[in-house]
Amino acid sequence: MKIMDVICRYCQGVQQIRRQGVSKSGHQRYRCEQCHRTFQVAYSNKAYEPGIKDQILDMVINGSGIRNTARALKVNMNTVMSTIKKKLKP
Ligand SMILES: [Zn+2]
Incomplete structure (x- = not known):
């Protein structure tokens, strides 16, 4: 190795x-x-790359919509939704 x-x-x-x-x-x-x-x-799937989850949260917090965020970062809408939901969990 x-x-x-x-x-x-x-x-x-x-x-x-x-x-x-x-x-x-x-x-x-x-x-x-x-x-x-x-x-x-x-990675082939953009959502696995380091830092993309933080970028999703940044965009959503700053007023960008779910569809807009998904389109801009080239990830699925469900990825955006699940990332937000995970962040909101206490
Ligand atoms: Zn290590």
Whole structure:
């Protein structure tokens, strides 16, 4: 196994990231040896990319509608709705 120069999206560790197979769509998957989680650098589905959930909440809080947010960020309307609902949960 080859150690790669990729940053973990969960713990921001750089020391021990290993390649862990490929996704169905052919993107390389990585595994962090510190927090034992797997992730990809690029995703086919935009909603999985880091930071997109924060962007959804920012847009909705600033008065953008559900459909408008979904169209602008190229995610599904249901993704926008579920992200808002998860945020509203106490
Ligand atoms: Zn990690």
